[in-house]
Amino acid sequence: MPISGFPEWLPPQRLIEQYVLDKIRATFELYGFAPLETRAVEPLDQLLRKGETSKEVYVLRRLQEDPSAPGGDDALGLHFDLTVPFARFVLENAGKLQFPFRRYQIQKVWRGERPQEGRYREFLQADIDVVDRDTLPFHYDTEMPLVIGDVFAALPIPPARILVNNRKVCEGFYRGLGLADTEQVLRTVDKLDKIGPEKVAALLVETAGASDAQAAACLKLAEISASDASFVDAVRALGVDDPLLDEGLGELVRVVEAAAEHAPGLVVADLKIARGLDYYTGTVYETQLRGYEQFGSICSGGRYDNLATSGTERFPGVGISIGVSRMLGLLFGRDALAVSRPVPTCVVVALPNEELRPACDRIATALRRRGIATEVAPTAAKFGKQIRFAERRGVPYVWFPGVEGAADSVKDIRSGAQVDADPATWEPPAADRHATVSAG
Structure with missing residues (x-):
């Protein structure tokens, strides 16, 4: 009997999935990313410390648990993404790694959310990340969309569009407006596509202490979108000044211009993109397939400067993750992919x-x-x-x-x-x- 949210593809679909994974792996390796696989479980305190809600984490527990055993199984959970375990791996193995460290990881993850089309409780992700010790040069932020653009160009799927923003733009803008709780504003604006601008404005007043004028300015920022550097003038026209805003705009221009040279039309600056996880500190990415925009992002990620820290050591990184099961589930649902035969036999x-x-x-x-x-x-x-x-x-x-x-x-x-x-x-x-x- 099928269990909702745990997909099992038929052999022809599995052949397509393996083909897609081979293309992803080959492109990742062309860019010099090394393979890695981490364990499926992490300590619960590690999983919950960076903004993920506890209701989405699956806990690992034995039927016959020994309560006297040290570190009981109930202190372990299945990982909900590959970034948190990767950060832990970097900290534990820093002495054995060469920095900057470039890795790709293709694994199952588990997330206890409500299943729907293209959204599962067990699914396959394909991640790339670059981490460095102490500081990470910004040019890696510009490289991420280029890798993903090449992956999608190698697949027989609809054209992809990568939406890019920078949290420094948003946080600097909110600061310049006089809003202190920038994280709450970010989380609220991130709900725009789900609940619409009127409800977001009301929530900003209710939860972030915004005035009606401040809430309106936040929504105006979120409306700005451009495939070139013209978004800078649109932001300036809103009349808000802040040093962090200036820094974020400069970084975002670099990402957009590098992508425009590599693959025109691939990347669009979209200032409503925020990403829900708290650990992102700069560039953030979301990717849509043409014709499937209503289903949201099938590939996302961003810059995180503080996810991996140990004492005085810091390992900043930037990464992006393809939701392989999510993407394939949507495409299979529209019969948008075909395989020439349902078995490998020639x-x-x-x-x-x-x-x-x-x-x-x-x-x-x-x-x-x-x-x-x-x-x-x-x-x-x-x-x-x-x-x-x-x-x-x-x-x-x-x-x-x-x-x-x-x-x-x-x-x-x-x-x-x-x-x-x-x-x-x-x-x-x-x-x-x-x-x-x-x-x-």
Whole structure:
């Protein structure tokens, strides 16, 4: 019986998922990110200290727990993202790492939120982060969208648009307005898409001590959006001054201009983007797919200067995370991705009779050694039935072993064309060698 929020893809969907993961991994490695996998569990105090609500964390507990055991299992929770465990890993292994440290991580995470389309309780994320000791140069903030842009350009998916903001812009603006509780203002403005401007304005007055005029100014800032540096003039026109605001605008211009050179149209400065987690301190990213904007972000992240600290040591970082399950769930729901066949098999070796199974296995072995996915027919049924077996599974070729001195032959069961072939040399067309993924 299915459990809501815990997706299980069918084999064709899993083939698509693996294809997507291979493209993500290859692009991450092209940019020099090294692979990492961290444990699934973290101490609860570690998971809850950076702004995540406790109701979303799954607690790990044994049915037969020993209450006298030190550090009981109930003090552990499943990680809800990959950034918190990564920060812990950096602190524990700082002496063994070379900084700046670039890593990618592709793992399951668990979050106890209400399941809906494209939003799950168990899901796969693909993260990249760069961390350094003491200070992290800003150019890494400009690199993140470029990597993600290249990932999405390599996939048969709708065009992506990365929305970028900088928390320094927002916090500096709120300070310049005279609002002291900038974090509360940020959290409230982050709800704009969910509850709309009127309710956000009311909440700002109620929870952040804003006047009606201050709330209106916050909403005007959130309306500003541009794919070039013109957003700076729009912010200046609001008449607010603050040194942190100036710093944030300068950084945001650098991100937008670097992206415009690398991939025009990829990045848009959108000053309502805030990101809900408290640990972000500067640049923040959210990504939408064209045609799927109503579902929100499928890739997000940002700059965090204080997430990983130990005594006087600090390891600032910047990262971005692709919600792989979220993205695929939305695309599968629209039949927007297709795979050329539901199995990896390229060739089925027909079986004339059971006595010839060892010879057929040798043919299959010769093909596999050259990277051609091959299986032997399950039974020595009539050849027509064996062809239908291959056909039902989308396998393009059936191999017929030569008997009584005749040559082997291979048949393309889509066209009916059949040619003599040697398992040591025969090659399928490149497009048939592997199952291929395309837009549905």
